[in-house]
Amino acid sequence: MKYKVPYTVTDSLSSWCPGCGHGIVARLVCEAAEELGISEKLIVVTDVACGSLLVGVLTFNNIGAAHGRPIITAAGAKRARKDAVVLAHIGDGAAYSIGIESTIHAALRNENIVALVVNNGVFGMTGGQMSPATLPGQKTTSSPAGRDVEYNGAPFDIVKTIGQYDIAYLARGSVDSPAEVTKAGKMIKKAFEYQLNNKGFSLVEILSPCPTNWGLSPRDSMRRVKEEQKVFYPVGEFVDRGGSK
Numbered sequence: 001m002k003y004k005v006p007y008t009v010t011d012s013l014s015s016w017c018p019g020c021g022h023g024i025v026a027r028l029v030c031e032a033a034e035e036l037g038i039s040e041k042l043i044v045v046t047d048v049a050c051g052s053l054l055v056g057v058l059t060f061n062n063i064g065a066a067h068g069r070p071i072i073t074a075a076g077a078k079r080a081r082k083d084a085v086v087l088a089h090i091g092d093g094a095a096y097s098i099g100i101e102s103t104i105h106a107a108l109r110n111e112n113i114v115a116l117v118v119n120n121g122v123f124g125m126t127g128g129q130m131s132p133a134t135l136p137g138q139k140t141t142s143s144p145a146g147r148d149v150e151y152n153g154a155p156f157d158i159v160k161t162i163g164q165y166d167i168a169y170l171a172r173g174s175v176d177s178p179a180e181v182t183k184a185g186k187m188i189k190k191a192f193e194y195q196l197n198n199k200g201f202s203l204v205e206i207l208s209p210c211p212t213n214w215g216l217s218p219r220d221s222m223r224r225v226k227e228e229q230k231v232f233y234p235v236g237e238f239v240d241r242g243g244s245k
């Protein structure tokens with residue numbers, strides 16, 4: 001059990017909604033950075049979505065990218081500052097829709113960065129619209145009758161998309177239980193280690209609740225992550241070439 005708060009977490013109140021998974025993921029980043037001794041050289045790239053709210057509560061160096069562009073901005077930052085550790089902290093709406101070309105081409109180039117995608121299946125900051133990762137039948141503000149796969153297309157799966165690319169690491173975790181949070185933290189730490197060892201592109205997706213836009217209590221939101229999101233998007237490590245190149 002860990003009770004010590006990483007020093008990169010400030011006393012400021014966060015702006016995340018009660019029950020949001022973003023705060024858990026942000027803390028995992030802080031813990032991994034502290035354990036690896038990289039907190040002072042970590043650059044976190046965010047956009048204008050809910051992930052950007054970590055800027056107000058964490059002390060990392062930060063670059064604010066255009067919406068959907070943290071991954072490509074992080075790639076540029078890393079090329080310019082090879083001594084830094086660079087993390088693109090982004091949501092599923094941005095990584096898989098607005099910035100999908102950045103995600104694909106950064107992976108194809110095996111850019112030596114970490115992309116951390118918090119997947120809650122909606123565009124959270126802009127009002128809960130359907131994202132590429134919205135589940136079949138899931139109601140959102142732009143799909144009030146539920147996602148119709150025939151009409152809207154099938155949900156996007158990053159593992160099926162870049163799983164065959166020559167990248168260092170691809171994993172999906174979840175925050176629906178303490179055990180899963182621990183596993184997710186190890187995934188984030190491993191991705192940082194691979195960047196430190198110049199192994200190339202790592203993407204860690206974390207399944208996470210958005211109680212506000214799901215219209216559920218925090219407890220029911222966690223239940224949905226476990227019983228619906230995780231069933232559709234299995235967690236695990238899908239590419240792990242960090243040690244072999």
Ligand code: SF4
Binds near residue numbers: 016020050124212
């Ligand atoms: S809108 Fe959703 S993702 Fe954004 S802070 Fe609130 S609960 Fe979290």
